[in-house]
Amino acid sequence: MVNNEEDSDVDAEDTTEIDAVELVDAVEPAEGCEDAVAQEEEEAEPVAQTPEFSYPKWYTLRMEAVAFQNEKLQDIAKNHKDPNAQLLAMQMGVFSPYENAEEAIAVWQALAEKFDADFVATYITPELERIELVHTRTLNNEALVPGQKVPAFxxxxxxxxxxxxxxxxxxxxxxxxxxxxxxxxxxxxxxxxxxxxxxxxxxxxxxxxxxxxxxxxxxxxxxxxxxxxxxxxxxxxxxxxxxxxxxxxxxxxxxxxxxxxxxxxxxxxxxxxxxxxxxxxxxxxGMDESLVEPEEEPEETPEISS
The missing domain is CATH 3.40.30.10 (Glutaredoxin)
Structure with missing residues (x-):
């Protein structure tokens, strides 16, 4: 049920604080990890130029239609005056938890203020927690690059x-x-x-x-x-x-x-x-690339002469 006590617009720039590993500058290796970065840079190969590829016209049109649809649904989710319309747009998954997590979190948090507690606990909190978790994992993964140290466990x-x-x-x-x-x-x-x-x-x-x-x-x-x-x-x-x-x-x-x-x-x-x-x-x-030692051939059983 909608909670009409507050009906504020969603600010897409609002984000939530995530309990994540602090992002680090990949240029600055962790103490004692300088060799890891140096070796990666030494062994890095130039990126090969990929040949140009054009999608079929029908596929291009389809992707343009999907992008247009998502743009409209995202606008509804963030700015529509009816919380039910916002909720429906969010339930259609218009924000990727990997690419648009901060926007999604902001919308879900705002929606949580517009519905009663039971409704929020059933339909909003699980989605909010899921996206926050994916976002936390994504931030942590981005921080763990060559030259940094892995978390202890x-x-x-x-x-x-x-x-x-x-x-x-x-x-x-x-x-x-x-x-x-x-x-x-x-x-x-x-x-x-x-x-x-x-x-x-x-x-x-x-x-x-x-x-x-x-x-x-x-x-x-x-x-x-x-x-x-x-x-x-x-x-x-x-x-x-x-x-x-x-x-x-x-x-x-x-x-x-x-x-x-x-x-x-x-x-x-x-x-x-x-x-x-x-x-x-x-x-x-410096080991041989064969890796696997050849199997020993079974010894032949000597024939017993009669």
Missing amino acids: TLANLDGDDVSLYDLAGTKDMVLIDFWASWCGPCIATFPELKKLHAAYTDENFEIVGVSVDDNLEDWSGGVEDHQLPWVQLGELKDADNGSPVSVSYGINFIPSTFLIDSQGCIYRKNIHTSELKDFLVDRY
Whole structure:
């Protein structure tokens, strides 16, 4: 129900304060992380020029129509005098939580002042909290660039023992943090190559730390067993109902998400493809690119003469 006590217009410039990791200047590396930035700049390849591509006329017209529709709906959401019209426009998802989060948050907050408490709790607060969470994750993710340090965390492994990321990383040369889940097809697709790299470079103090974001322990342990994952496994499971603080602090909005760090927690690469990871490790450790040792042929059983 509409609360008529206040009927103020929405100021699109108003934003809410988000409890996020403070954004940092990527030009200034964190203390002790200068090598991470220097190496990334040294290995950076020039961006290839992509050939010009033109969409079919029907597609261009369709996108123009969608843009026109969104523009009108956004205007209704921000400026219409009827809160019900504003609410309907917002429920149509006219603001992307990834691109227009601050505008969406401002509108939802203003709408919360125009409806009664029960209505707000049922229809507005959940949407507002969802967008605020996505926005927080996005800001945190943008702050975690090569040359910065990853947030510290401690999570339990499958045996229930707590493992500190920084304690583990301190005993290694390089660590790949891999956020994944048992239901994630793209995550699973990386496992064969990651297994080869893990086997080849374990003696060089390279480690992988998988962080499962599965719904429950059964799904997580089943995924590890099904795919025979040999590296460190930690879990931040949704059924713990603790708000997933590690995933939030790392800005995980999609998986797989990876961070390649050194023993000090400095980020060297972010969301690195397995082929790029292979090149990085080969360059760092000077190992042959074959990675996999040839299998030994079984010895022939000598014939027994009669």
